[in-house]
Amino acid sequence: MARDKKGKSDGKKAKIAEKKHKQAKKGAKKKIDKNLKGNDSDAEDIDLEAVLASYAKEQEKFLKVTEVTCEPPKPRASATLIASPTNSNELFLFGGEYFNGALAAFYNDLYVYLIKKDEWRSINSPNTPLPRSGHAWCRGAKFWRFDPSTREWTRLEVKGKSPPARSGHRMTYHKNYIILFGGFQDSSQNTKYLADLWIFDTQTYSWFTPELPVSTPNPDARSSFTFLPHDEGAVLYGGYSRAKVAITGRQTKGTGQSQRSTYKPLVHQDCFFLRITPAGVNSTSNPYPKVRWERRKKPINLPNPSRAGATMTYHKGRGILFGGVHDTEENEERIESEFFNGLFAWNIERNRFFQLNLRKPKSKQDKIPEEGRSGRRGRVKANEEDLLKNLAILEIKRALSKDDKENEIEESGDKEETMEIFHEKLVSQEFPHERFNAQLTTQDDILYIYGGTYERGDREFTFDDMYAIDLGKLDCVKQIFRREAENWYGSDIEEEDEEDDEEDDEEEDEEEEIENEKKIKSKCQDEEIPVNIPDCTVQQHLQKKYKIESKKPDKLQATESENVSPLPVSNFDDLTNDIITMAHDDHFPHPRPFESRRDFFQRTSHLWQEILITSLRWKGILPETLSVKEIKTKAFEKSENHWWESREEIMILEDEQEAAGIGEIVTLSDKKDSSGVFKKR
16 A cells, blocks of 8 residues: 555656646747747837838828829719819819610719819829719718818718718708708618708717707608708708509409509608707707707799709809709609709798899990090000900911911811810800709809700610809800710610600691691781881781780780880989889898999998998907908908899899890990090080
8 A cells, every 4th residue: 555655656746747847848938939029029120110111102002192184074973063162263073873774884083173274184092982873972871071172082980870871862061060861772672761860070070860859840751852051050942752652443343442552753842941059068968959940931933843853052042953854654654754954043041933044145335334444545445455356366367377378288287276275165045955963063153064864765865064154144054065975775665666756746746836827827817917017027916916826924025015115214223222122121232233243242331341240249249359351351241142142033123124125224324424435525
């Protein structure tokens, strides 16, 4: 027993010694590894600078922005066209999609249009959002920020929850907030329209969903609506969605009427105001602003019929709307679409639509001579300038003819280059072709219309053009560029159906013309036509007398048929003041017809300064803290905004007075008062 115990103890000691040996060996190995690691760390410290340098180079390549002159962008729909907030000479175009009947292409390219140079540039950077369409600069599950000055994209890492992915939504701004509402989520099975409201705080870089009062009505789910900024929040108008309705089928023998559900398009025409009240200074429990929806009355003078895809952009306290489409569902398999190219202005404060029509441009002879060009010296100076212009034109023609004689081969190239220099943009007195979902923006009181979509049967055309309209003059439509639409790769059956429809329409038009001619001829048999009908043809005379298919508005007919006697010049101011006093009750000074923004401010400058000082005191701001120049600048901004708010109503007065000849009399009186050109000697 003792021997066994001794043997066991010896074996145990041997195991312990072996274990200690292994531990010592392991410790030595750790020490060696530690030393090696220490040596490697020194090497890594040396390599770290190289790694950082290479990373900086890669990051520089990733963020590098190249800007190259290029042709106008390819045709696309559902893109974003926005005016640069930092440079009044730039417009930005991003993204979009194009469908040719067979394939759909999505874009993530970025373009800038230089207005003064009439030049397109492509902005390329590896750090660019993925291709997309139907976005809202730039929101769609990911949130990006674009710096218009540096042309750099930055993906924002927001805190907390963020809105789910969507398309067809709208965004606007209010102070330091970005507001998002609506849209839809389209899957292969159904389309879900959204009515959620999200607000992004640009100071904390976080989204939040405001708590809305239960008692107030909220807008229904929708997409493709109008969302415009306001001094106290935002304004929402219109939109599109699809409503679920039950359809009753035919009744058969032995069974009742069958019912099934289907989705029909719904064009919204309601209007809501989103009031945002900032949180108090001492409110620590809830730092977010108070938000509530307020239903507004239905706007007056809505575009008729109702239309979807009518794009609207914001301009000086009003929304400018263009185009749209009205769908009439004849049956479950056929939809008749009517497209529009009308231009409307929605006055947000007065909640009223005004249709904008192109006006006849004024001739140069009707313009009032500028200061410094009045009298005999002014006429001599004007004649000298005209003479110099004519000499310059003659020299250009002479140079071109000389080049033609020297070399016929080089003549074509030289002539084209010279004509390009002196070539002016194509100008039209008609609005662009009917379309919907056109991209709109305004820059320096100029409306820009880019692209859009038009349908004929089952074929879909994406316009490849761009136009500009001066909202102050409304005298013409300037074509920036236009290219023919690309080929459609749909089926031939669609083309045959469209040709048949076109032939049917032509036959119907011919039948209507024949019927109208028969009506006019039947009236001519017993009618004695006056020998001298001023400014009117025989057919127009009969149309006026018998009211046959007259397409002119009632006001225009009354102007032509009645002898309107122009009012004396001395009563012009009284007439204008009476009309404006009846039209407005907001106790603000109002512009007169044919009065420019600068003339309006010069006439009412002291009133606008008093209005500004009063508003500053109501806000708790001391006017003494501002300089005289700052007060005049802010007063001019207020007067300019009011000038634009009243623009549509003043234009109606201008058109009526021009039709009555008052405009011409006012122009002559202004000329008499401005200088001694018309003085009798």
